[in-house]
Amino acid sequence: MKARTIRRHMKESLRNLARNGWMTFASISAVTVTLLLVGVFFVIMMNLNKVATDIEEDVSIRVHIDIAATKEDQDALKGQIEKLPEVESVVFSAKEEELDNLISSLGEEGEAFKLFEQDNPLYDVYVVKTKKPEQLETAAKKIEEFDFTSKVRYGQDDVEKLFSFIKTSRNVGLVLIIGLLFTAMFLISNTIKITIVARRKEIEIMRLVGATNSFIRWPFFLEGLMLGVLGSIIPITIISLIYSYSYDYISSKLQGHFIHLLEFNPFMFQVGGLLVLIGAFIGIWGSVMSVRKFLKI
Template sequence: MMIRTFFRHLLESLKSLKRNGLMTIASATAVTISLTLLGIFLALIMNATKLAEDIENNVDVSVLVDIGTSQEDIDKLKDELENLPNVKSVSFSSKDEELKKLEDSMGSVWSVFEGDSNPLYDNFIVKAKDPQTIKAVAKAAGKLKNVHRADYGGAPSDKILKITQGMRTWGLGAAVLLVFVAIFLISNTIRITIMSRQREIQIMRLVGAKNGYIRWPFFLEGAWIGIIGSIIPCVIIFFGYRSAFRVLNQPQILGSSYHLLPPSTFTIQICGLLVLIGILIGALGSVISMRRFLKI
Protein backbone atom coordinates (compact mmCIF):
# COMPACT_ATOMS: atom_id res chain seq x y z
CA MET A 1 0.00 0.00 0.00
CA MET A 2 2.76 2.44 0.95
CA ILE A 3 4.71 1.58 -2.20
CA ARG A 4 1.62 2.12 -4.35
CA THR A 5 0.99 5.47 -2.65
CA PHE A 6 4.61 6.52 -3.20
CA PHE A 7 4.44 5.74 -6.92
CA ARG A 8 1.14 7.61 -7.14
CA HIS A 9 2.81 10.67 -5.59
CA LEU A 10 5.77 10.20 -7.93
CA LEU A 11 3.51 10.13 -10.97
CA GLU A 12 1.58 13.14 -9.67
CA SER A 13 4.81 15.11 -9.19
CA LEU A 14 5.83 14.42 -12.81
CA LYS A 15 2.39 15.51 -14.07
CA SER A 16 2.65 18.65 -11.94
CA LEU A 17 6.01 19.53 -13.50
CA LYS A 18 4.40 19.39 -16.94
CA ARG A 19 1.26 21.23 -15.81
CA ASN A 20 3.26 24.11 -14.34
CA GLY A 21 5.75 24.27 -17.18
CA LEU A 22 6.80 27.92 -16.91
CA MET A 23 7.39 27.81 -13.15
CA THR A 24 9.23 24.51 -13.52
CA ILE A 25 11.53 26.06 -16.13
CA ALA A 26 12.09 29.12 -13.94
CA SER A 27 12.96 27.02 -10.89
CA ALA A 28 15.19 24.61 -12.86
CA THR A 29 16.98 27.57 -14.46
CA ALA A 30 17.73 29.07 -11.05
CA VAL A 31 19.06 25.70 -9.90
CA THR A 32 21.16 25.38 -13.07
CA ILE A 33 22.77 28.81 -12.73
CA SER A 34 23.44 28.41 -9.01
CA LEU A 35 24.90 24.91 -9.31
CA THR A 36 27.01 25.84 -12.36
CA LEU A 37 28.63 28.72 -10.46
CA LEU A 38 29.01 26.53 -7.38
CA GLY A 39 30.62 23.70 -9.38
CA ILE A 40 33.10 26.00 -11.15
CA PHE A 41 34.13 27.74 -7.94
CA LEU A 42 34.45 24.44 -6.07
CA ALA A 43 36.72 23.11 -8.83
CA LEU A 44 38.87 26.26 -8.65
CA ILE A 45 39.03 26.27 -4.84
CA MET A 46 39.83 22.57 -4.53
CA ASN A 47 42.58 22.78 -7.16
CA ALA A 48 44.03 25.89 -5.53
CA THR A 49 44.15 23.97 -2.26
CA LYS A 50 45.80 21.00 -4.03
CA LEU A 51 48.47 23.27 -5.56
CA ALA A 52 49.03 24.88 -2.17
CA GLU A 53 49.70 21.44 -0.69
CA ASP A 54 52.09 20.63 -3.56
CA ILE A 55 53.99 23.86 -2.91
CA GLU A 56 54.24 23.04 0.79
CA ASN A 57 55.43 19.51 0.11
CA ASN A 58 58.18 20.80 -2.19
CA VAL A 59 59.77 22.97 0.50
CA ASP A 60 62.67 20.76 1.62
CA VAL A 61 65.73 21.21 3.82
CA SER A 62 69.01 21.20 1.91
CA VAL A 63 71.82 19.99 4.18
CA LEU A 64 75.28 20.80 2.74
CA VAL A 65 78.06 18.46 3.84
CA ASP A 66 81.47 19.89 4.78
CA ILE A 67 84.09 19.48 2.05
CA GLY A 68 86.48 16.62 2.82
CA THR A 69 84.00 14.62 4.89
CA SER A 70 84.73 10.89 4.62
CA GLN A 71 82.20 8.41 3.29
CA GLU A 72 81.95 6.85 6.74
CA ASP A 73 81.02 10.21 8.28
CA ILE A 74 78.55 10.89 5.45
CA ASP A 75 76.79 7.59 6.18
CA LYS A 76 76.75 8.44 9.88
CA LEU A 77 75.32 11.90 9.12
CA LYS A 78 72.52 10.32 7.07
CA ASP A 79 71.54 8.12 10.04
CA GLU A 80 71.52 11.16 12.33
CA LEU A 81 69.33 13.13 9.93
CA GLU A 82 66.85 10.25 9.62
CA ASN A 83 66.58 10.09 13.41
CA LEU A 84 65.72 13.78 13.80
CA PRO A 85 62.13 14.53 14.94
CA ASN A 86 59.54 15.17 12.19
CA VAL A 87 61.79 13.89 9.38
CA LYS A 88 59.93 11.95 6.69
CA SER A 89 62.78 10.98 4.35
CA VAL A 90 66.45 11.71 3.62
CA SER A 91 68.09 11.38 0.20
CA PHE A 92 71.71 12.00 -0.80
CA SER A 93 72.92 13.94 -3.84
CA SER A 94 76.66 14.12 -4.51
CA LYS A 95 78.29 17.33 -5.69
CA ASP A 96 78.70 15.76 -9.16
CA GLU A 97 74.95 15.06 -9.28
CA GLU A 98 74.24 18.63 -8.14
CA LEU A 99 76.48 19.95 -10.95
CA LYS A 100 74.66 17.75 -13.49
CA LYS A 101 71.34 19.27 -12.36
CA LEU A 102 72.76 22.76 -12.94
CA GLU A 103 73.98 21.78 -16.41
CA ASP A 104 70.56 20.36 -17.30
CA SER A 105 68.70 23.45 -16.10
CA MET A 106 71.14 26.26 -16.96
CA GLY A 107 73.20 24.94 -19.86
CA SER A 108 76.53 23.26 -20.62
CA VAL A 109 78.48 26.36 -19.54
CA TRP A 110 78.65 24.77 -16.08
CA SER A 111 80.61 21.82 -17.47
CA VAL A 112 83.86 23.77 -16.94
CA PHE A 113 83.48 23.01 -13.22
CA GLU A 114 83.53 19.24 -13.67
CA GLY A 115 86.02 17.14 -11.73
CA ASP A 116 88.30 18.81 -9.18
CA SER A 117 86.98 22.28 -10.15
CA ASN A 118 83.50 21.47 -8.85
CA PRO A 119 82.73 24.15 -6.20
CA LEU A 120 79.49 22.53 -5.00
CA TYR A 121 78.83 20.54 -1.84
CA ASP A 122 77.54 17.04 -1.31
CA ASN A 123 73.95 17.49 -0.29
CA PHE A 124 71.27 15.74 1.75
CA ILE A 125 67.65 16.56 0.82
CA VAL A 126 65.49 16.23 3.92
CA LYS A 127 61.69 16.10 3.70
CA ALA A 128 59.66 16.95 6.81
CA LYS A 129 56.53 15.04 7.83
CA ASP A 130 54.68 18.33 8.30
CA PRO A 131 55.59 21.45 6.26
CA GLN A 132 55.01 23.55 9.38
CA THR A 133 57.99 21.84 11.09
CA ILE A 134 60.43 22.56 8.24
CA LYS A 135 62.14 25.39 10.11
CA ALA A 136 62.70 23.26 13.23
CA VAL A 137 64.13 20.42 11.12
CA ALA A 138 66.55 22.81 9.39
CA LYS A 139 67.67 24.25 12.73
CA ALA A 140 68.30 20.77 14.22
CA ALA A 141 70.14 19.56 11.10
CA GLY A 142 72.38 22.63 11.12
CA LYS A 143 73.73 21.68 14.56
CA LEU A 144 74.98 18.23 13.47
CA LYS A 145 78.65 17.46 12.95
CA ASN A 146 80.07 17.75 9.38
CA VAL A 147 77.18 20.01 8.28
CA HIS A 148 78.30 23.16 6.49
CA ARG A 149 74.81 24.67 6.33
CA ALA A 150 71.17 23.57 6.52
CA ASP A 151 68.88 25.71 4.40
CA TYR A 152 65.13 25.54 3.73
CA GLY A 153 64.81 28.77 1.76
CA GLY A 154 64.51 31.21 4.66
CA ALA A 155 62.07 34.12 4.43
CA PRO A 156 60.79 33.25 0.90
CA SER A 157 59.82 29.74 2.06
CA ASP A 158 58.18 31.18 5.20
CA LYS A 159 56.14 33.43 2.94
CA ILE A 160 55.15 30.50 0.70
CA LEU A 161 54.00 28.46 3.70
CA LYS A 162 51.99 31.41 5.01
CA ILE A 163 50.35 31.98 1.61
CA THR A 164 49.42 28.31 1.19
CA GLN A 165 47.90 28.24 4.68
CA GLY A 166 45.86 31.32 3.80
CA MET A 167 44.73 29.74 0.52
CA ARG A 168 43.38 26.72 2.37
CA THR A 169 41.60 28.82 4.99
CA TRP A 170 40.05 31.29 2.56
CA GLY A 171 39.26 28.52 0.08
CA LEU A 172 37.26 26.61 2.67
CA GLY A 173 35.45 29.79 3.73
CA ALA A 174 34.63 30.67 0.11
CA ALA A 175 33.30 27.16 -0.56
CA VAL A 176 30.99 27.31 2.48
CA LEU A 177 29.80 30.79 1.47
CA LEU A 178 29.05 29.63 -2.08
CA VAL A 179 27.01 26.69 -0.79
CA PHE A 180 24.90 29.05 1.36
CA VAL A 181 24.41 31.45 -1.56
CA ALA A 182 23.26 28.55 -3.76
CA ILE A 183 20.88 27.35 -1.02
CA PHE A 184 19.44 30.88 -0.66
CA LEU A 185 18.88 31.41 -4.40
CA ILE A 186 17.41 27.98 -5.09
CA SER A 187 15.17 27.82 -2.01
CA ASN A 188 13.74 31.28 -2.71
CA THR A 189 12.94 30.36 -6.30
CA ILE A 190 11.23 27.15 -5.13
CA ARG A 191 9.30 29.20 -2.59
CA ILE A 192 7.96 31.50 -5.32
CA THR A 193 6.86 28.40 -7.25
CA ILE A 194 4.97 27.06 -4.24
CA MET A 195 3.35 30.43 -3.51
CA SER A 196 2.04 30.59 -7.08
CA ARG A 197 0.14 27.36 -6.35
CA GLN A 198 -1.40 28.48 -3.07
CA ARG A 199 -4.90 28.06 -4.46
CA GLU A 200 -4.19 24.46 -5.48
CA ILE A 201 -3.02 23.62 -1.94
CA GLN A 202 -6.05 25.29 -0.37
CA ILE A 203 -8.44 23.31 -2.59
CA MET A 204 -6.76 20.05 -1.61
CA ARG A 205 -7.18 20.96 2.06
CA LEU A 206 -10.83 21.87 1.56
CA VAL A 207 -11.61 18.42 0.12
CA GLY A 208 -10.08 16.82 3.21
CA ALA A 209 -6.60 15.82 2.02
CA LYS A 210 -4.13 15.24 4.84
CA ASN A 211 -1.00 17.37 5.14
CA GLY A 212 1.26 14.42 4.37
CA TYR A 213 -0.71 13.61 1.22
CA ILE A 214 -0.44 17.23 0.07
CA ARG A 215 3.22 17.54 1.00
CA TRP A 216 4.63 14.46 -0.74
CA PRO A 217 4.01 15.46 -4.40
CA PHE A 218 5.56 18.90 -3.73
CA PHE A 219 8.51 17.25 -1.98
CA LEU A 220 9.12 14.98 -4.97
CA GLU A 221 8.52 17.81 -7.41
CA GLY A 222 11.22 19.88 -5.69
CA ALA A 223 13.58 16.90 -5.91
CA TRP A 224 12.85 16.56 -9.64
CA ILE A 225 13.57 20.26 -10.15
CA GLY A 226 16.89 19.76 -8.36
CA ILE A 227 17.79 16.81 -10.60
CA ILE A 228 16.76 18.62 -13.81
CA GLY A 229 18.64 21.75 -12.77
CA SER A 230 21.83 19.79 -12.03
CA ILE A 231 22.08 18.14 -15.47
CA ILE A 232 23.68 21.07 -17.31
CA PRO A 233 26.12 21.92 -14.47
CA CYS A 234 27.25 18.28 -14.39
CA VAL A 235 27.80 18.24 -18.16
CA ILE A 236 29.79 21.49 -17.96
CA ILE A 237 31.94 20.26 -15.08
CA PHE A 238 32.44 16.74 -16.50
CA PHE A 239 33.58 17.78 -19.98
CA GLY A 240 34.82 21.31 -19.22
CA TYR A 241 37.14 20.23 -16.42
CA ARG A 242 38.60 17.43 -18.53
CA SER A 243 39.39 19.92 -21.31
CA ALA A 244 40.89 22.40 -18.84
CA PHE A 245 42.95 19.60 -17.25
CA ARG A 246 44.45 18.61 -20.62
CA VAL A 247 45.44 22.20 -21.36
CA LEU A 248 46.63 23.36 -17.91
CA ASN A 249 48.16 20.23 -16.38
CA GLN A 250 51.41 20.59 -18.33
CA PRO A 251 54.98 20.77 -16.91
CA GLN A 252 55.63 23.97 -18.88
CA ILE A 253 52.63 25.63 -17.21
CA LEU A 254 52.57 24.23 -13.65
CA GLY A 255 56.04 22.75 -13.41
CA SER A 256 56.96 19.10 -12.97
CA SER A 257 56.20 19.06 -9.23
CA TYR A 258 52.67 20.48 -9.36
CA HIS A 259 49.51 18.82 -10.66
CA LEU A 260 45.79 19.51 -10.83
CA LEU A 261 43.30 17.05 -9.38
CA PRO A 262 42.83 14.16 -11.87
CA PRO A 263 39.43 14.36 -13.62
CA SER A 264 38.69 10.61 -13.44
CA THR A 265 37.34 10.71 -9.88
CA PHE A 266 37.20 14.46 -9.24
CA THR A 267 34.51 15.23 -11.86
CA ILE A 268 32.34 12.33 -10.65
CA GLN A 269 32.62 13.54 -7.04
CA ILE A 270 31.75 17.14 -7.98
CA CYS A 271 28.81 16.04 -10.15
CA GLY A 272 27.51 13.74 -7.41
CA LEU A 273 27.76 16.60 -4.91
CA LEU A 274 25.91 19.00 -7.23
CA VAL A 275 23.09 16.51 -7.83
CA LEU A 276 22.80 15.85 -4.09
CA ILE A 277 22.71 19.57 -3.28
CA GLY A 278 20.11 20.15 -6.01
CA ILE A 279 17.85 17.35 -4.73
CA LEU A 280 18.14 18.34 -1.06
CA ILE A 281 17.58 22.05 -1.61
CA GLY A 282 14.76 21.45 -4.09
CA ALA A 283 12.94 18.94 -1.90
CA LEU A 284 13.47 20.67 1.44
CA GLY A 285 12.79 24.08 -0.12
CA SER A 286 9.40 22.86 -1.30
CA VAL A 287 8.44 21.39 2.08
CA ILE A 288 9.59 24.41 4.09
CA SER A 289 7.96 26.88 1.71
CA MET A 290 4.54 25.23 1.90
CA ARG A 291 4.45 24.90 5.71
CA ARG A 292 2.60 28.20 6.05
CA PHE A 293 -0.15 26.96 3.74
CA LEU A 294 -0.69 23.79 5.79
CA LYS A 295 -1.19 25.52 9.10
CA ILE A 296 -4.74 25.40 10.45
Protein backbone atom coordinates (compact mmCIF):
# COMPACT_ATOMS: atom_id res chain seq x y z
CA MET A 1 0.00 0.00 0.00
CA LYS A 2 1.30 3.45 -0.94
CA ALA A 3 2.23 5.98 1.73
CA ARG A 4 -0.27 8.44 0.26
CA THR A 5 -3.08 5.89 0.66
CA ILE A 6 -2.08 5.20 4.26
CA ARG A 7 -2.10 8.93 5.02
CA ARG A 8 -5.53 9.17 3.44
CA HIS A 9 -6.86 6.33 5.61
CA MET A 10 -5.34 7.93 8.73
CA LYS A 11 -7.02 11.28 8.00
CA GLU A 12 -10.31 9.55 7.27
CA SER A 13 -10.12 7.58 10.51
CA LEU A 14 -9.43 10.69 12.59
CA ARG A 15 -12.23 12.55 10.81
CA ASN A 16 -14.66 9.70 11.51
CA LEU A 17 -13.69 9.56 15.18
CA ALA A 18 -14.36 13.29 15.52
CA ARG A 19 -17.56 13.14 13.47
CA ASN A 20 -19.02 10.31 15.58
CA GLY A 21 -18.11 11.96 18.87
CA TRP A 22 -20.56 10.21 21.19
CA MET A 23 -19.95 6.76 19.77
CA THR A 24 -16.21 7.36 19.95
CA PHE A 25 -16.59 8.43 23.58
CA ALA A 26 -18.65 5.30 24.33
CA SER A 27 -16.06 3.02 22.72
CA ILE A 28 -13.11 4.64 24.50
CA SER A 29 -15.02 4.53 27.81
CA ALA A 30 -15.69 0.81 27.36
CA VAL A 31 -12.02 0.19 26.63
CA THR A 32 -10.95 2.35 29.58
CA VAL A 33 -13.19 0.71 32.17
CA THR A 34 -12.46 -2.81 31.02
CA LEU A 35 -8.69 -2.35 30.77
CA LEU A 36 -8.68 -0.68 34.17
CA LEU A 37 -10.22 -3.82 35.68
CA VAL A 38 -7.85 -6.06 33.73
CA GLY A 39 -4.83 -3.97 34.73
CA VAL A 40 -5.68 -3.79 38.44
CA PHE A 41 -6.35 -7.51 38.64
CA PHE A 42 -3.20 -8.31 36.68
CA VAL A 43 -1.05 -6.15 39.00
CA ILE A 44 -2.54 -7.83 42.08
CA MET A 45 -2.08 -11.35 40.70
CA MET A 46 1.51 -10.74 39.57
CA ASN A 47 2.45 -9.42 43.01
CA LEU A 48 0.72 -12.32 44.73
CA ASN A 49 2.71 -14.63 42.48
CA LYS A 50 5.91 -12.75 43.45
CA VAL A 51 5.11 -13.13 47.17
CA ALA A 52 4.35 -16.83 46.65
CA THR A 53 7.67 -17.28 44.84
CA ASP A 54 9.55 -15.48 47.65
CA ILE A 55 7.92 -17.76 50.21
CA GLU A 56 8.77 -20.86 48.16
CA GLU A 57 12.40 -19.79 47.80
CA ASP A 58 12.70 -19.14 51.54
CA VAL A 59 11.52 -22.63 52.50
CA SER A 60 14.42 -24.90 53.47
CA ILE A 61 15.34 -28.08 55.34
CA ARG A 62 17.16 -27.72 58.67
CA VAL A 63 19.29 -30.75 59.39
CA HIS A 64 20.32 -30.98 63.07
CA ILE A 65 23.71 -32.65 63.27
CA ASP A 66 24.30 -35.27 65.97
CA ILE A 67 26.17 -33.74 68.93
CA ALA A 68 28.58 -36.67 68.91
CA ALA A 69 29.64 -36.06 65.29
CA THR A 70 33.25 -35.04 64.70
CA LYS A 71 34.38 -32.55 62.05
CA GLU A 72 35.07 -35.46 59.69
CA ASP A 73 31.61 -36.89 60.36
CA GLN A 74 30.00 -33.51 59.62
CA ASP A 75 31.92 -33.23 56.35
CA ALA A 76 30.88 -36.76 55.39
CA LEU A 77 27.22 -35.93 56.12
CA LYS A 78 27.47 -32.74 54.04
CA GLY A 79 28.92 -34.74 51.15
CA GLN A 80 26.03 -37.21 51.30
CA ILE A 81 23.46 -34.40 51.29
CA GLU A 82 25.12 -32.59 48.38
CA LYS A 83 25.02 -35.76 46.28
CA LEU A 84 21.22 -35.92 46.46
CA PRO A 85 19.72 -34.99 43.06
CA GLU A 86 17.09 -32.77 44.72
CA VAL A 87 19.62 -30.62 46.61
CA GLU A 88 20.76 -27.24 45.30
CA SER A 89 22.88 -25.95 48.21
CA VAL A 90 24.03 -26.87 51.72
CA VAL A 91 25.08 -24.16 54.20
CA PHE A 92 26.58 -24.87 57.64
CA SER A 93 25.27 -22.93 60.64
CA ALA A 94 27.18 -23.39 63.92
CA LYS A 95 25.23 -23.74 67.14
CA GLU A 96 26.63 -20.39 68.32
CA GLU A 97 25.13 -18.73 65.25
CA GLU A 98 21.85 -20.56 65.86
CA LEU A 99 21.70 -19.19 69.40
CA ASP A 100 22.45 -15.64 68.22
CA ASN A 101 19.66 -15.91 65.64
CA LEU A 102 17.25 -17.21 68.27
CA ILE A 103 18.06 -14.36 70.64
CA SER A 104 17.71 -11.67 67.94
CA SER A 105 14.45 -13.14 66.60
CA LEU A 106 12.80 -13.06 70.03
CA GLY A 107 13.72 -9.44 70.77
CA GLU A 108 13.52 -8.52 74.45
CA GLU A 109 12.28 -12.00 75.35
CA GLY A 110 15.42 -13.45 73.83
CA GLU A 111 17.65 -11.80 76.43
CA ALA A 112 16.93 -14.69 78.82
CA PHE A 113 18.57 -17.12 76.38
CA LYS A 114 21.93 -15.36 76.74
CA LEU A 115 22.38 -17.49 79.85
CA PHE A 116 22.99 -20.45 77.51
CA GLU A 117 25.98 -18.83 75.80
CA GLN A 118 28.39 -20.65 78.13
CA ASP A 119 26.63 -24.01 77.77
CA ASN A 120 24.88 -23.94 74.39
CA PRO A 121 22.24 -26.74 74.15
CA LEU A 122 21.53 -26.19 70.44
CA TYR A 123 22.75 -28.28 67.51
CA ASP A 124 25.01 -27.42 64.62
CA VAL A 125 22.76 -27.23 61.56
CA TYR A 126 22.94 -27.73 57.83
CA VAL A 127 20.48 -25.47 55.98
CA VAL A 128 19.51 -27.32 52.81
CA LYS A 129 17.87 -25.70 49.77
CA THR A 130 16.26 -27.91 47.14
CA LYS A 131 16.17 -27.21 43.42
CA LYS A 132 12.37 -27.16 43.52
CA PRO A 133 10.20 -26.39 46.57
CA GLU A 134 8.13 -29.52 45.89
CA GLN A 135 11.23 -31.67 46.48
CA LEU A 136 11.53 -30.71 50.15
CA GLU A 137 9.70 -33.75 51.53
CA THR A 138 11.56 -36.22 49.30
CA ALA A 139 14.96 -34.78 50.22
CA ALA A 140 14.09 -34.58 53.94
CA LYS A 141 13.12 -38.26 54.10
CA LYS A 142 16.39 -39.28 52.47
CA ILE A 143 18.47 -37.09 54.80
CA GLU A 144 16.75 -38.60 57.85
CA GLU A 145 18.34 -41.97 56.96
CA PHE A 146 21.91 -40.64 56.94
CA ASP A 147 24.34 -41.26 59.79
CA PHE A 148 24.86 -38.38 62.23
CA THR A 149 21.52 -36.81 61.37
CA SER A 150 19.80 -36.07 64.67
CA LYS A 151 16.62 -34.36 63.42
CA VAL A 152 15.25 -32.98 60.17
CA ARG A 153 12.84 -30.06 60.27
CA TYR A 154 11.08 -28.39 57.37
CA GLY A 155 7.59 -27.68 58.74
CA GLN A 156 6.00 -30.63 56.97
CA ASP A 157 2.31 -29.82 57.60
CA ASP A 158 2.73 -26.09 57.07
CA VAL A 159 4.78 -26.55 53.89
CA GLU A 160 2.23 -28.91 52.35
CA LYS A 161 -0.61 -26.50 53.13
CA LEU A 162 1.44 -23.58 51.77
CA PHE A 163 2.23 -25.29 48.46
CA SER A 164 -1.40 -26.36 48.09
CA PHE A 165 -2.60 -22.79 48.71
CA ILE A 166 -0.04 -21.30 46.31
CA LYS A 167 -0.96 -23.77 43.56
CA THR A 168 -4.68 -23.11 44.00
CA SER A 169 -4.17 -19.32 44.05
CA ARG A 170 -2.15 -19.36 40.85
CA ASN A 171 -4.66 -21.55 39.03
CA VAL A 172 -7.62 -19.44 40.19
CA GLY A 173 -5.79 -16.24 39.26
CA LEU A 174 -4.96 -17.54 35.79
CA VAL A 175 -8.58 -18.56 35.16
CA LEU A 176 -9.88 -15.18 36.37
CA ILE A 177 -7.44 -13.23 34.19
CA ILE A 178 -8.35 -15.27 31.11
CA GLY A 179 -12.06 -14.87 31.89
CA LEU A 180 -11.66 -11.14 32.37
CA LEU A 181 -9.79 -10.79 29.07
CA PHE A 182 -12.55 -12.63 27.19
CA THR A 183 -15.15 -10.42 28.91
CA ALA A 184 -13.14 -7.37 27.86
CA MET A 185 -13.00 -8.58 24.26
CA PHE A 186 -16.77 -9.19 24.24
CA LEU A 187 -17.72 -5.81 25.76
CA ILE A 188 -15.33 -3.71 23.72
CA SER A 189 -15.95 -5.47 20.40
CA ASN A 190 -19.71 -5.13 20.85
CA THR A 191 -19.36 -1.42 21.58
CA ILE A 192 -17.31 -1.03 18.42
CA LYS A 193 -19.91 -3.05 16.49
CA ILE A 194 -22.58 -0.55 17.56
CA THR A 195 -20.36 2.23 16.25
CA ILE A 196 -20.01 0.49 12.89
CA VAL A 197 -23.71 -0.38 12.66
CA ALA A 198 -24.52 3.30 13.09
CA ARG A 199 -22.48 3.93 9.94
CA ARG A 200 -24.02 1.20 7.79
CA LYS A 201 -25.26 3.67 5.20
CA GLU A 202 -21.83 5.19 4.90
CA ILE A 203 -20.39 1.77 4.07
CA GLU A 204 -23.18 1.00 1.60
CA ILE A 205 -22.52 4.29 -0.24
CA MET A 206 -18.81 3.48 -0.43
CA ARG A 207 -19.62 0.12 -1.97
CA LEU A 208 -22.02 1.70 -4.49
CA VAL A 209 -19.33 4.05 -5.77
CA GLY A 210 -16.98 1.10 -6.34
CA ALA A 211 -14.79 1.06 -3.21
CA THR A 212 -13.04 -2.28 -2.68
CA ASN A 213 -13.49 -4.29 0.50
CA SER A 214 -9.92 -3.59 1.66
CA PHE A 215 -10.35 0.13 0.99
CA ILE A 216 -13.47 0.13 3.21
CA ARG A 217 -11.90 -1.99 5.94
CA TRP A 218 -8.70 0.04 6.42
CA PRO A 219 -10.26 3.15 8.02
CA PHE A 220 -12.20 0.92 10.44
CA PHE A 221 -9.05 -1.06 11.14
CA LEU A 222 -7.20 2.13 12.04
CA GLU A 223 -10.15 3.46 14.05
CA GLY A 224 -10.22 0.28 16.13
CA LEU A 225 -6.48 0.61 16.71
CA MET A 226 -6.84 4.25 17.82
CA LEU A 227 -9.81 3.49 20.08
CA GLY A 228 -7.87 0.69 21.78
CA VAL A 229 -4.72 2.77 22.30
CA LEU A 230 -6.60 5.88 23.47
CA GLY A 231 -8.69 3.75 25.85
CA SER A 232 -5.54 2.31 27.44
CA ILE A 233 -3.98 5.67 28.37
CA ILE A 234 -6.23 6.45 31.34
CA PRO A 235 -5.98 2.95 32.91
CA ILE A 236 -2.19 3.02 32.58
CA THR A 237 -2.02 6.46 34.24
CA ILE A 238 -4.36 5.54 37.11
CA ILE A 239 -2.74 2.17 37.79
CA SER A 240 0.77 3.66 37.67
CA LEU A 241 -0.10 6.39 40.19
CA ILE A 242 -1.83 3.98 42.57
CA TYR A 243 0.95 1.40 42.31
CA SER A 244 3.67 4.00 42.87
CA TYR A 245 2.02 5.11 46.12
CA SER A 246 1.20 1.55 47.21
CA TYR A 247 4.72 0.32 46.44
CA ASP A 248 6.37 3.03 48.57
CA TYR A 249 3.94 2.48 51.45
CA ILE A 250 4.01 -1.33 51.51
CA SER A 251 7.78 -1.56 50.89
CA SER A 252 8.42 0.60 53.97
CA LYS A 253 6.33 -1.84 56.02
CA LEU A 254 8.16 -4.88 54.62
CA GLN A 255 11.70 -3.65 55.31
CA GLY A 256 13.77 -6.45 56.80
CA HIS A 257 11.45 -9.17 55.47
CA PHE A 258 12.20 -11.57 52.64
CA ILE A 259 8.90 -10.73 50.92
CA HIS A 260 9.02 -7.90 48.38
CA LEU A 261 6.68 -6.39 45.81
CA LEU A 262 7.64 -6.14 42.15
CA GLU A 263 9.65 -2.97 41.60
CA PHE A 264 7.83 -0.10 39.88
CA ASN A 265 10.43 -0.04 37.14
CA PRO A 266 10.30 -2.12 34.95
CA PHE A 267 7.05 -3.76 36.14
CA MET A 268 4.69 -0.85 35.44
CA PHE A 269 6.26 -0.24 32.02
CA GLN A 270 5.60 -3.89 31.22
CA VAL A 271 2.01 -3.57 32.46
CA GLY A 272 1.55 -0.39 30.43
CA GLY A 273 2.89 -2.03 27.28
CA LEU A 274 0.65 -5.04 27.86
CA LEU A 275 -2.47 -2.88 28.28
CA VAL A 276 -1.67 -0.94 25.09
CA LEU A 277 -1.25 -4.20 23.18
CA ILE A 278 -4.48 -5.63 24.61
CA GLY A 279 -6.39 -2.44 23.83
CA ALA A 280 -4.99 -2.24 20.30
CA PHE A 281 -5.64 -5.93 19.62
CA ILE A 282 -9.22 -5.83 20.90
CA GLY A 283 -9.94 -2.60 19.03
CA ILE A 284 -8.61 -4.00 15.76
CA TRP A 285 -10.26 -7.37 16.28
CA GLY A 286 -13.63 -5.80 17.10
CA SER A 287 -13.53 -3.54 14.05
CA VAL A 288 -12.35 -6.18 11.59
CA MET A 289 -14.80 -8.84 12.79
CA SER A 290 -17.71 -6.39 12.80
CA VAL A 291 -17.06 -5.17 9.28
CA ARG A 292 -16.37 -8.64 7.87
CA LYS A 293 -19.12 -10.67 9.52
CA PHE A 294 -21.81 -8.34 10.79
CA LEU A 295 -21.97 -6.19 7.67
CA LYS A 296 -20.95 -9.07 5.38
CA ILE A 297 -18.55 -7.06 3.30
